[in-house]
Amino acid sequence: MLERYTRILVTGGAGFIGRHLVAALLELGKQVVILDQLAPEPEPALPGASWVRADIRDAAKVAELANAAELIFHLAANANGSRSVVDPRFDFETNAVGTFNVLEAAKAGEVKKLVYVSSASVYGRPERSPTDEEHPTRPFVPYGASKLSGELCCRAFFAAYDLPVVIARPFCVYGPGENPELALVEVSRYLRWQLNRRPIQVVGDLDCKTRDFVHVSDVVQGLLLADRAPAGEVFNLGSGQETSMRELIEVIELVTGRRASIQEIKEISEDTYRLVADITKIKALGYLPKVSLEEGVRQLTEELGEHPELPAGETIFRKGQRAERAG
Ligand SMILES: NC(=O)c1ccc[n+]([C@@H]2O[C@H](COP(=O)([O-])OP(=O)(O)OC[C@H]3O[C@@H](n4cnc5c(N)ncnc54)[C@H](O)[C@@H]3O)[C@@H](O)[C@H]2O)c1
Structure with missing residues (x-):
């Protein structure tokens, strides 16, 4: 290579x-x-x-x-x-x-x-x-x-x-080594809240908002x-897999072995859309995603330990708008 x-x-x-x-x-x-x-x-x-x-x-x-x-x-x-x-x-x-x-x-x-x-x-x-x-x-x-x-x-x-x-x-x-002050991808944010026994803050609709986590x-x-x-x-x-925020939380619950408390921030609707990669083109070069979401969350849970630093960055789509409440 x-x-x-x-x-x-x-x-x-x-x-x-x-x-x-x-x-x-x-x-x-x-x-x-x-x-x-x-x-x-x-x-x-x-x-x-x-x-x-x-x-x-x-x-x-x-x-x-x-x-x-x-x-x-x-x-x-x-x-x-x-x-x-x-x-x-x-x-x-x-x-x-x-x-x-x-x-x-x-x-x-x-x-x-x-x-x-x-x-x-x-x-x-x-x-x-x-x-x-x-x-x-x-x-x-x-x-x-x-x-x-x-x-x-x-x-x-x-x-x-x-x-x-x-x-x-x-x-x-997502994966090991993200900066919790800057990273906005939901996987490590949700996991950090869950590991600290804080409510998981979901910006947008739990079921209609989907992402391709890779x-x-x-x-x-x-x-x-x-x-x-x-x-x-x-x-x-991408992974080519579509995951709703509810499905991500279910994976996190499975891996951490406890129910999550969820705080929905539905008034911000800009984040509710489907974002999933068609990976046909890169697959033709030999690409094959290897790490499933469950396996990736499991590895990250081990890496983060019991009380990882909480996510700090906010989700902002418009000036003056603040998505997150006190965690
Ligand atoms: N993390 C994701 O989910 C994601 C998704 C899509 C695309 N990307 C792209 O992947 C790339 C890497 O992202 P990441 O998640 O590792 O982010 P990151 O913030 O961890 O890494 C970016 C790096 O660029 C350096 N940098 C920033 N401004 C610089 C400057 N002016 N001069 C020199 N260095 C500078 C930072 O110090 C940092 O080390 C970026 O181009 C980002 O847009 C990231």
Whole structure:
């Protein structure tokens, strides 16, 4: 796998998905450079990778690092939709301009493939479920718009300069190592409340709101396979399984062995829609999701322990709107 490459740059490599990806690349024996705004850790959890502290908005620094890379995974982003509503300029500059910087640097360098990690948020509220890659893109929060802007730049650089770019659209990623202050995916949020014996706060309708929860190890599997894809292609990256919020809570109850107390926040209806990946396209590259939701929740329960840190981030769709009550 990835035999063609030795030098690999991972932007956002210190983040939740990035760390898992870097660990997998190191296991494959690759030379990995991490570009992240976070300071390198004194005892790096990812020994073998070189970690450069830099801001993706700094075009000169990005160019310096991207120059030598043969393969680039671009993950650095504001990954929090609520923050994008509160501060859309910050979100756009990080996600859209940051992606432009990576593309411009890759164009000038020796890159053989660039994998842009976009997001299922580009679809907005899907009209059909499961949602395939041809579905219209109509994001409804600034985050979706900034990720889509990144995609459009990728497509334009492919068309104008033959830059070999592949776009991946992960759905709702969960697993070990998420930052509870930023992460908005329901799996670890609900589990953290349940483990602390707090009510699980459900934004939207328990039964009508569904998501495609995909384990981070399967996302990494998909990102590594993206190299096999022809340049210019876009791929959904999910489990292909539809799970309602009630079904997720039932899995959490089963794994933790106790009934959950549920606090519904029905007045916020923006979050009630079905979001499920059609994964036919990436399956043709050899992708096969391996971790079931129950198995993933079981692993995460062990990792989090009895009293994990509570989720802090709020779910915000409009300025001034606050979804969460005191937990
Ligand atoms: N987690 C999900 O469910 C999910 C779903 C779809 C898409 N994504 C995308 O996957 C990618 C990784 O997400 P994640 O969940 O690991 O988020 P994360 O916040 O854990 O990781 C993002 C990383 O990017 C770094 N970063 C942010 N701004 C930066 C900047 N200006 N300069 C340099 N580094 C910067 C952060 O320090 C962090 O380490 C993002 O592009 C996100 O949009 C995530």
